[in-house]
Amino acid sequence: MEIINKKDDVEKCFRKVLAEEGSLSMEESDGNYFAYYDNENDYERHYYFNDTIETIEKRILMDKQVESFLPKDKLAQFLAVQLDVNAIMVIEKMVLLWENDEGMSPVRDALENEYGDEYAQYIADGFLGQTWVDRQMPVINVSSIYETSRVIHDDTLDPPFSEFFLESVLQTIFHESVHLFYDCNELISVGEGTPYPENGGAEAFVEEYGNAKAHETLQKFMDIVQKEQLDKFLSEMEDELC
Ligand SMILES: [Zn+2]
Numbered sequence: 001m002e003i004i005n006k007k008d009d010v011e012k013c014f015r016k017v018l019a020e021e022g023s024l025s026m027e028e029s030d031g032n033y034f035a036y037y038d039n040e041n042d043y044e045r046h047y048y049f050n051d052t053i054e055t056i057e058k059r060i061l062m063d064k065q066v067e068s069f070l071p072k073d074k075l076a077q078f079l080a081v082q083l084d085v086n087a088i089m090v091i092e093k094m095v096l097l098w099e100n101d102e103g104m105s106p107v108r109d110a111l112e113n114e115y116g117d118e119y120a121q122y123i124a125d126g127f128l129g130q131t132w133v134d135r136q137m138p139v140i141n142v143s144s145i146y147e148t149s150r151v152i153h154d155d156t157l158d159p160p161f162s163e164f165f166l167e168s169v170l171q172t173i174f175h176e177s178v179h180l181f182y183d184c185n186e187l188i189s190v191g192e193g194t195p196y197p198e199n200g201g202a203e204a205f206v207e208e209y210g211n212a213k214a215h216e217t218l219q220k221f222m223d224i225v226q227k228e229q230l231d232k233f234l235s236e237m238e239d240e241l242c
Helices: 007-020 053-058 072-082 106-115 142-152 161-184 203-224 227-241
Strands: 024-027 033-038 043-048 060-062 094-097 129-132 137-141
Touching: 007 024, 007 033, 007 043, 053 060, 053 072, 060 072, 060 106, 072 203, 094 106, 094 142, 129 161, 137 142, 137 161, 142 161, 161 203, 161 227
Parallel strands: 060 094, 094 137
Antiparallel strands: 024 033, 033 043, 129 137
């Protein structure tokens, strides 16, 4: 089992930041991450280590509509290779929502129950995606991406709808993962002398990176999608619209 973010490496950065910043106090964890609490600004941060495809899979939450065409284990495999390790380190949950006709999502309910936080019902509501910074979660609103894709897809100029839709999902996954890194990972330095531009978390850069990375990896992403299930799902959705 290949390890993505080695415990020793994460621990070294964690101890360094903890020693440098007086406002941080170390917190207990379940043994999968290091945690501190920022007493000055009143928030907690978790840094996962020794991640494998299996541990990433455990932190993916999907509504059943999404899972019907995007197998969780395959997505974990894809993310393990394609996402920056320094973003993976701070993923508490990777969330892919599908809101039903009443705007409800069992995943939202599960998150509200687990964290006792009703903001789970509102995060990424009306957006393609949003990073829940307090809870270190990239939230991808797949039903919202679907609806938007239906509106803007051009039959003559764009690739087939299923491909167009998947590319938008992938763009949003990368987009939110960059926000997550810049907003949540306080162990890794950014700016001069690092692979991370100082302003890399600014919206225009995030947008550009997400779109380019999605374009580059789209074929690999399409390979993990269950094509027949997706086509069936999309045609059912279309029938509903009529
Ligand atoms: Zn953004």
